[in-house]
Amino acid sequence: MAGLMDELITVLTNECEEYRKLAKLSEKKKAIIIKGDIISLQEITDKEQEITSVILNLENKRESITEDVAIVLNKDKKDLKLDNLIKLLENQPKEREALSQVQRNLRSVLYDMSRLNKQNEILIARSLEMVEFDIELFKSMHQAPETANYDKHAENAGVHLREGSFDSKS
Incomplete structure (x- = not known):
């Protein structure tokens, strides 16, 4: 049992060490998101x-060890959360x-990872809002504004002004 523990x-x-590495990358990611450096963001994502993948392998190993501990203790694996295991180890200080x-x-x-991820999520959402705003602004710059040009029936004729053109007829 001591060997399994x-x-x-x-x-x-x-x-825990792998999660610390992820937290450091999340800190770096925050600065990269603020700068809008897409290439560096992709590199960070690849490292993440x-x-x-390493964490997933460790999780699988932890699950396997937990199953072995459950067999040794004759307990259900679902009942062997860390809190419960700590209580069961009262004779092994x-x-x-x-x-x-x-x-x-x-x-x-x-906790740190959760906090950093929430911050990055907010930053990414704001960055997306800015990109969408820029796209809409760009679109509107390339559309001619409609003038209030009415025909003889008092209906809007919908004349569009183009850059560099001026219609002086009324």
Whole structure:
């Protein structure tokens, strides 16, 4: 059992380190989004995908270890959340403290990740709004404005002025 706990603690510690890497990339991403540097944003996204792949592998390993612990303890795997495992380790203070520390570290880094992701989400949404505004502005610059030009029946004839042209007839 102690070997399984050590292995679980190692996997969770590695997972925490990978999340820290993601958090650092999210910090960099924030500055890149503000600058509007699309190429650097793509590079960061590629790095994030690599780290996410490592995290997924660690998650699979953690699941496997948790299944082994459930078999050893004769418990349902669903009941073996970190809080429950920590409680079950009351006779193993070293493993209990190590697991508690990893849990605190994971909570902290996941909180940071959540906060950074929300900030980046807002920045991206604002950037998209600005792009849409720019597109609409660009479109409107290339459309001729309709003048209030009425015909003899008092209906708008819908004459469009073009750049460089002036109609002096009324």
